[in-house]
Amino acid sequence: MNGTDAGPPDVDLDRVWLGVAAQVWRRQPGWLERAAGRLLRSPGLARALVITPSLLPGWLIATGVVLVAGLLATRGTGTPYVPLVAPAVAGAGVAYAYGPGTDPAWELSRSMAVSDRMVLLVRALAVFGLNAGLGLAASAASGTAVAITFGWLVPMTAVCALALAAATVSQSSDVGVAAGMAGWVITVLGARVASGRLIAAVADARLVLPYLVFAAACGAVAWYATRIPRGNT
Amino acid sequence: MNVEISDLTRRFGRTEAVAGVSLETGPGVFGLLGPNGAGKTSLLRMMATVLPPTSGRLRLLGRDPGSFRPRREIRRRLGYLPQSLGYYPGFTVAEFVEYFALLKEMPPGQVPRAVATTLEQVGLGDKARAKLRTLSGGMLRRAGIAQAIVNQPELLLLDEPTAGLDPEQRVAFRALLRDLGQRATVVVSTHLVEDVGAACTEVALMERGKIVFHGSPAELIARGEDTAAAGDAPLERGYSAALAMARSATPTPAVTKAPTVTKAPPA
Numbered sequence: 382m383n384g385t386d387a388g389p390p391d392v393d394l395d396r397v398w399l400g401v402a403a404q405v406w407r408r409q410p411g412w413l414e415r416a417a418g419r420l421l422r423s424p425g426l427a428r429a430l431v432i433t434p435s436l437l438p439g440w441l442i443a444t445g446v447v448l449v450a451g452l453l454a455t456r457g458t459g460t461p462y463v464p465l466v467a468p469a470v471a472g473a474g475v476a477y478a479y480g481p482g483t484d485p486a487w488e489l490s491r492s493m494a495v496s497d498r499m500v501l502l503v504r505a506l507a508v509f510g511l512n513a514g515l516g517l518a519a520s521a522a523s524g525t526a527v528a529i530t531f532g533w534l535v536p537m538t539a540v541c542a543l544a545l546a547a548a549t550v551s552q553s554s555d556v557g558v559a560a561g562m563a564g565w566v567i568t569v570l571g572a573r574v575a576s577g578r579l580i581a582a583v584a585d586a587r588l589v590l591p592y593l594v595f596a597a598a599c600g601a602v603a604w605y606a607t608r609i610p611r612g613n614t
Numbered sequence: 615m616n617v618e619i620s621d622l623t624r625r626f627g628r629t630e631a632v633a634g635v636s637l638e639t640g641p642g643v644f645g646l647l648g649p650n651g652a653g654k655t656s657l658l659r660m661m662a663t664v665l666p667p668t669s670g671r672l673r674l675l676g677r678d679p680g681s682f683r684p685r686r687e688i689r690r691r692l693g694y695l696p697q698s699l700g701y702y703p704g705f706t707v708a709e710f711v712e713y714f715a716l717l718k719e720m721p722p723g724q725v726p727r728a729v730a731t732t733l734e735q736v737g738l739g740d741k742a743r744a745k746l747r748t749l750s751g752g753m754l755r756r757a758g759i760a761q762a763i764v765n766q767p768e769l770l771l772l773d774e775p776t777a778g779l780d781p782e783q784r785v786a787f788r789a790l791l792r793d794l795g796q797r798a799t800v801v802v803s804t805h806l807v808e809d810v811g812a813a814c815t816e817v818a819l820m821e822r823g824k825i826v827f828h829g830s831p832a833e834l835i836a837r838g839e840d841t842a843a844a845g846d847a848p849l850e851r852g853y854s855a856a857l858a859m860a861r862s863a864t865p866t867p868a869v870t871k872a873p874t875v876t877k878a879p880p881a
Contacts (some may be wrong), residue, residue, distance in 0.1 A: 488698070491663075
C-alpha cells in the first residue's frame with residue numbers, strides 16, 4: 382500500500398525481534414527440572430542434573446533390563462542374584478555420572494560458577510538414590526528374605542564410593558567402572574570362598590562396618606581429588 | 615588490571631608447559647601467539663580457573679582464584695571457549711547457550727533475552743532451534759563463542775576461536791572481538807597471525823612456556839623489518855623473526871613494553 386511502508390518512528394524493530402525471539406526460543410523446563418531447581422536453589426544445577434548421562438532413558442532401560450534378568454534368575458534358581466548384581470550396576474552408573482569423556486563439555490563446565498564438584502555430588506547422589514530404589518523394587522519382587530533385600534544397600538554404597546573415587550582420581554569413568562566391578566567381584570568371590578555361600582558378601586552382618594569404613598574412606602578420596610588446590614596466590 | 619600474572623608456572627610431570635610467565639593487561643584484545651606446544655592453551659586454562667598453577671601469582675578481575683568465593687565471582691564474569699569444546703548433540707543451539715548461561719549463575723529472568731541477543735550477535739539466529747548435531751563445524755564454533763559471551767563477560771578467553779570459520783565469518787568475528795574489547799579484556803590464543811593483526815591491540819608471543827615477545831602488533835611487525843625472516847605478510851615476518859631470536863642461543867631482550875602493560879619482566 383502506498384504511504385504505509387514506514388512504521389512508527391519510535392519502534393526499535395531489532396529490540397522487538399529480540400523480545401520475540403527470547404520468548405520463542407526459550408526452553409520450558411519439565412516438572413522434574415523445576416522441582417530440582419527449587420530443591421537445589423539453582424536452575425543451572427537442576428539442568429546439569431537432568432542431563433546426567435547415567436540418568437538418561439537409554440541407561441535407565443539398560444539398568445532395568447539387568448535387574449529384571451537378575452529377578453528372573455533369582456526366581457528360577459532360588460539364588461538371590463539381584464543383591465549381587467545391583468551394587469555393580471549402581472557403581473557403573475555413579476562412575477558415568479560426570480567426568481571427561483562422559484560429559485561432552487566437561488572442560489567448559491569446570492570454568493563455571495556452579496562448581497563441578499557440586500555437579501558431581503548432586504549427580505552421584507541422584508544416580509545412587511535411583512539405583513537403590515530400582516534395586517530394592519527388584520529385590521523385593523524376587524521374594525528374597527528381608528535381610529537380603531536390604532542387606533546389599535551397604536555394600537552398594539561401598540562399591541559406588543570405590544567407583545567414584547577411582548573415577549575422580551584417574552579422571553576416567555572407565556577406570557571407575559573397572560575398579561567398582563573388580564572390587565565387587567573380588568569381594569563376592571572372597572566371601573564365598575571364606576563362607577561357602579555365594580550370598581555371603583551381602584548377607585553377613587559382620588561385613589557392614591568394614592563396608593561403611595571403606596565407603597567413607599573412598600568418599601574422602603573423591604572429595605580430595607575434586608578439590609582445587611590453594612596456593613596459587 | 616583485569617589480568618595480573620606474576621612468574622606463573624605449570625608442570626605436567628617433568629614437562630614445564632608454562633615456565634614463569636608474567637603479564638598484566640586491562641581492557642582490549644590481547645593476542646597470544648606461538649607455535650604448537652608453546653604453552654598457550656595451558657596459560658589460558660589457568661586463566662579460565664580450570665587448571666591450577668604449579669607456582670606463581672594469578673589475579674583475575676582483581677580477585678584471587680585460589681579461594682572459593684572469589685573464584686566463583688570470577689567465573690560469573692568469565693567467558694571461556696576451550697580449544698576442543700564438547701557439544702551435547704541433543705541440545706538445540708539456544709538450549710546449549712542457555713545451559714551455560716545458567717551455569718554462570720545469570721539471573722534466570724535475564725537468560726532468554728541474553729541468549730537471543732547473543733545468537734543474533736554470532737549470526738546463529740536462524741539456527742537457534744536447530745539441534746547441535748545438525749550444524750557444521752563453523753556453526754558449532756559460533757555456538758561455542760555464543761556461550762562464552764552470553765553473560766557479557768569482563769574477561770573473555772578464546773582458544774583458537776576462528777578455527778573452522780570461513781573468511782566472511784572470520785571478518786565478522788574480528789569486528790565482534792574489537793567491539794567486545796571496548797569494555798572487556800579479551801585474550802585470544804591463535805596461530806593465525808592475521809587474526810592478531812586485524813583485531814588485537816596487544817600481542818604476546820610464547821615459545822617453550824615463556825613469553826618471548828610482548829608488545830603491539832606494530833612492534834611485532836618492526837621485528838621482521840630488514841630481516842630474512844620467513845612469511846608472506848609483515849606480521850608473519852615479525853612473528854618468525856621474534857621466534858628465531860628467541861630460539862637462538864644468544865640472550866636477547868625478549869620482552870618489550872606495550873602501552874597498556876605496566877609490568878613485563880624479561881622471559
